[in-house]
Amino acid sequence: MGLVMPVKILVADDEPNILQLVEVCFEGLDAELTVAKDGGEAWESICRERPDVAVLDVMMPRIDGYQLCRMIRTDPALHALPVILLSAKSAPSEIQAGLDAGANDFLPKPFSPREFVKKVFGAVEGRTEQK
Amino acid sequence: MSKDSRSVEQLASLIRIGRVVSSTLELDEVLDRILSELLSLFEAEAGSVMLLRDGVLRIRRAIGLPDDIVANTRVPLGQGIAGNVALTGEMAFLNGKVGPSESRFKGVVDRQDSISSSLCAPLRTRDAIQGVVIVRRGGSVAFTQAQADFFCSVADQVAIALENARLFTSEQQKSRELLIEQQKLEAIFSSMADGVIVLDGRGLISLINDPAVEMLSTQRQLVGESILEFFPVLPLDHIRDSLSSGGDKYEIDLSVPKAEGCTVLRVCVTSWNGADGQLEGFVLLCHDVTERVQVERMKTEFVSAVSHELKTPLTTISGFIELLLDREFDRSKQIQYLGICLDESHRLQKLIEDLLTLAKLESGKFEFFRQSSRLDEVITTTVANFSERYPRYSFTYKPSGGPVVIDIDEMLVTQVLVNLLSNSVKYTPEGGAITVELVCSADKVSVSVKDTGIGIPRDKLPYVFDKFFRVDNSLTRRTGGTGLGLANARYIVEGHGGSIWVESDEGQGSKFTFVLPINHQQDGYCEAKG
Numbered sequence: 001m002g003l004v005m006p007v008k009i010l011v012a013d014d015e016p017n018i019l020q021l022v023e024v025c026f027e028g029l030d031a032e033l034t035v036a037k038d039g040g041e042a043w044e045s046i047c048r049e050r051p052d053v054a055v056l057d058v059m060m061p062r063i064d065g066y067q068l069c070r071m072i073r074t075d076p077a078l079h080a081l082p083v084i085l086l087s088a089k090s091a092p093s094e095i096q097a098g099l100d101a102g103a104n105d106f107l108p109k110p111f112s113p114r115e116f117v118k119k120v121f122g123a124v125e126g127r128t129e130q131k
Numbered sequence: 132m133s134k135d136s137r138s139v140e141q142l143a144s145l146i147r148i149g150r151v152v153s154s155t156l157e158l159d160e161v162l163d164r165i166l167s168e169l170l171s172l173f174e175a176e177a178g179s180v181m182l183l184r185d186g187v188l189r190i191r192r193a194i195g196l197p198d199d200i201v202a203n204t205r206v207p208l209g210q211g212i213a214g215n216v217a218l219t220g221e222m223a224f225l226n227g228k229v230g231p232s233e234s235r236f237k238g239v240v241d242r243q244d245s246i247s248s249s250l251c252a253p254l255r256t257r258d259a260i261q262g263v264v265i266v267r268r269g270g271s272v273a274f275t276q277a278q279a280d281f282f283c284s285v286a287d288q289v290a291i292a293l294e295n296a297r298l299f300t301s302e303q304q305k306s307r308e309l310l311i312e313q314q315k316l317e318a319i320f321s322s323m324a325d326g327v328i329v330l331d332g333r334g335l336i337s338l339i340n341d342p343a344v345e346m347l348s349t350q351r352q353l354v355g356e357s358i359l360e361f362f363p364v365l366p367l368d369h370i371r372d373s374l375s376s377g378g379d380k381y382e383i384d385l386s387v388p389k390a391e392g393c394t395v396l397r398v399c400v401t402s403w404n405g406a407d408g409q410l411e412g413f414v415l416l417c418h419d420v421t422e423r424v425q426v427e428r429m430k431t432e433f434v435s436a437v438s439h440e441l442k443t444p445l446t447t448i449s450g451f452i453e454l455l456l457d458r459e460f461d462r463s464k465q466i467q468y469l470g471i472c473l474d475e476s477h478r479l480q481k482l483i484e485d486l487l488t489l490a491k492l493e494s495g496k497f498e499f500f501r502q503s504s505r506l507d508e509v510i511t512t513t514v515a516n517f518s519e520r521y522p523r524y525s526f527t528y529k530p531s532g533g534p535v536v537i538d539i540d541e542m543l544v545t546q547v548l549v550n551l552l553s554n555s556v557k558y559t560p561e562g563g564a565i566t567v568e569l570v571c572s573a574d575k576v577s578v579s580v581k582d583t584g585i586g587i588p589r590d591k592l593p594y595v596f597d598k599f600f601r602v603d604n605s606l607t608r609r610t611g612g613t614g615l616g617l618a619n620a621r622y623i624v625e626g627h628g629g630s631i632w633v634e635s636d637e638g639q640g641s642k643f644t645f646v647l648p649i650n651h652q653q654d655g656y657c658e659a660k661g
C-alpha cells in the first residue's frame with residue numbers, strides 16, 4: 001500500500017452559509033476541500049484541481065448543476081468523475097433530470113451533515129472499486 | 132225511391148263522405164260537408180256533431196239549429212239522448228217525439244220544437260267515444276231501420292275524420308315543438324362561449340359553431356373535413372372504444388398552434404347514438420384553458436420556488452445544529468455557528484412575513500390603512516436608519532424643499548423605501564453611494580433611489596419586479612434577501628394608484644423610481660421647490 005492521499009472534494013453552491021457548513025463537515029477528516037460559489041467557478045476548479053468527487057448545487061448562477069454535470073460527462077478527461085447533485089428542489093422529475101444529466105447521486109436539501117459526508121466518501125469508494 | 136236505387140244513392144253518398152274525409156284535414160270543413168251530405172241523404176231538418184270534453188257534450192258543428200242553441204248547449208254524459216249514446220256507445224233510433232218521461236233517456240228536455248224523429252250514433256275512435264252525430268227530422272215521416280244502419284256507417288266515417296284531424300293537430304303541435312326546440316338549440320349553439328364541433332362516426336365535421344371556428348384559427352372550409360386535420364393527436368379510435376364500452380365522456384387537453392403562441396383547449400368528447408343504440412358520431416365541447424394552465428404552472432413554479440427558499444436557510448440551521456450536537460467545538464466556534472443559525476432563522480422569519488404580505492397584496496383584498504402622512508419625514512427617518520445600519524455606504528437624501536403631506540398607508544410606503552434601499556445595499560459594493568430624491572409636482576410625488584452598484588443587465592430588466600427573481604444569487608445570499616422585496620414594492624405602489632420602474636446600466640448602478648398620485652381633495656399640501 002502506498003501513501004493514502006486525502007480525498008479531493010469540490011463543493012459548489014451559491015449559498016455562502018452552506019459552503020461554510022460543508023467546510024465544517026469535513027474539518028478533521030481526511031479530505032481536501034475546494035469550494036466554488038457558482039457553476040463557472042466550479043468548472044474552472046474541476047478542470048484545474050481534478051477532484052475525486054464533485055458536489056454541485058442544481059440552482060447556481062452562470063452554469064447550473066445539470067449543465068455542469070453534462071459538461072463533465074462529455075469531457076473525456078472528466079467523464080468518470082463522481083457527481084452528487086444537491087438541491088432544495090427534490091420532486092421526482094427534478095431528481096430524474098439530475099440522473100439523466102449523468103449524476104451518480106442526488107441529495108435533497110435540507111441534508112444531514114452525517115449523511116452528506118457518508119455519501120461523498122461513498123461516491124469516491126465506489127469509483128475506486130470500479131477501477 | 133226503390134230499395135235498389137236508395138242503396139246506390141247511399142253507397143254514392145258514403146263514397147262522397149269518404150272523399151271528403153280524405154280530402155282535407157280541417158275538421159270543421161269536413162264536419163260541415165258531412166252534415167250537409169247527411170241532411171240531404173236522410174231528408175233531415177237538422178244535424179249536428181257533438182264532441183265530448185271533460186264529461187260534457189258540446190256542439191262542434193251544426194246545420195239547421197239556432198245559433199244560441201249551438202253556442203249554449205251543454206249535455207252532461209248520461210243525460211238526454213246524446214248523453215246516453217255517448218255513455219253507452221249504442222245508437223239511438225227514435226221515431227216520434229221523446230218526452231221527459233221516456234225511461235231510457237234520463238234528462239230529456241222537451242224543446243217544444245217540430246222535431247219528431249232522431250238518429251243519434253256514437254263517434255267511436257280507437258281509444259274512446261269522442262262524441263255523437265245526430266240528424267233530426269220533423270213531420271210524420273219516420274226513419275227506417277235501413278237508414279239507421281246506414282247512419283251507423285256514416286258515423287264511423289265521421290269518427291275517422293275526427294281521428295285524422297286529431298292526429299294532424301297532434302303532428303302539427305309536435306312540429307311546432309320541434310321547431311321551437313331546434314331554435315332553442317341553435318340559439319344555445321351560437322351563443323356559447325365554448326366551441327362545439329359535431330362529428331359523424333368517421334370523425335368528419337358535420338356541424339361547428341363560431342367559437343370553435345375561431346379556436347381552430349383557420350380560414351378553411353370546415354364542414355366535411357376530418358377533425359384529425361386540426362387535432363392530429365386526438366385518439367379517435369380509442370375514444371370510440373371507450374365511449375362504446377360504457378364511458379360517458381372522454382377529456383383531453385390539446386394544444387393548437389396560433390400566431391401568438393399556443394392555445395390549450397380542454398376537449399370533452401361525448402358520443403351520440405342512433406335509434407339502434409350504436410355510436411353514430413361525436414360531440415366535442417372545446418373550452419379554452421390556456422390562461423388556467425398558465426396560472427396552474429405559475430402556481431406550481433411559485434410553490435416550488437417558496438419551498439426552495441425555505442429549505443435553503445433550513446439546511447444551514449439544521450446542519451449546524453447537527454454538527455454542534457455531534458462534535459466538540461470551542462466556545463468561539465459555537466458562538467459563530469449559532470450566530471449563523473440565528474441569522475438564517477431571521478431570514479426564514481423575514482421570508483414568511485414577506486410571503487404573507489405578498490399573499491395579502493396579491494389577493495386584492497388587502498385594505499390599505501391610508502392617512503395623511505409627511506412623506507418627507509418618512510424618507511428622512513428611513514434614510515437615517517440605513518445610514519446608521521450600513522456605515523460603510525454613503526447615503527444622501529435630496530428633499531423636495533418643503534413638507535410633503537400625502538394620503539398613504541405610511542407603514543407600507545416605508546416598506547417600499549426599505550425594500551429599495553436594501554436592494555441598493557445588496558447590489559452596491561461597500562463604499563458606494565446611495566441617493567434618495569423626493570420630487571413633488573402638482574399632481575404627483577416621485578421618490579427615487581439611486582445607487583452606484585453593479586447595475587442590472589438589460590435582458591434582466593423586465594424581470595426585476597418578479598417574485599424570487601435575482602440578478603445574482605450569491606450577493607443576495609450575503610445580504611439575506613428573500614427575493615420578494617421588489618415584487619411587494621410593486622404591489623404596494625400599484626395599490627396606491629402609482630407606478631414603479633427601474634433604469635440601469637450594467638456596471639454603472641441602478642435607479643428605482645416610484646410615483647404616487649396626489650389626491651388634492653384629501654392630501655393637505657405639497658410644496659414643490661421652484
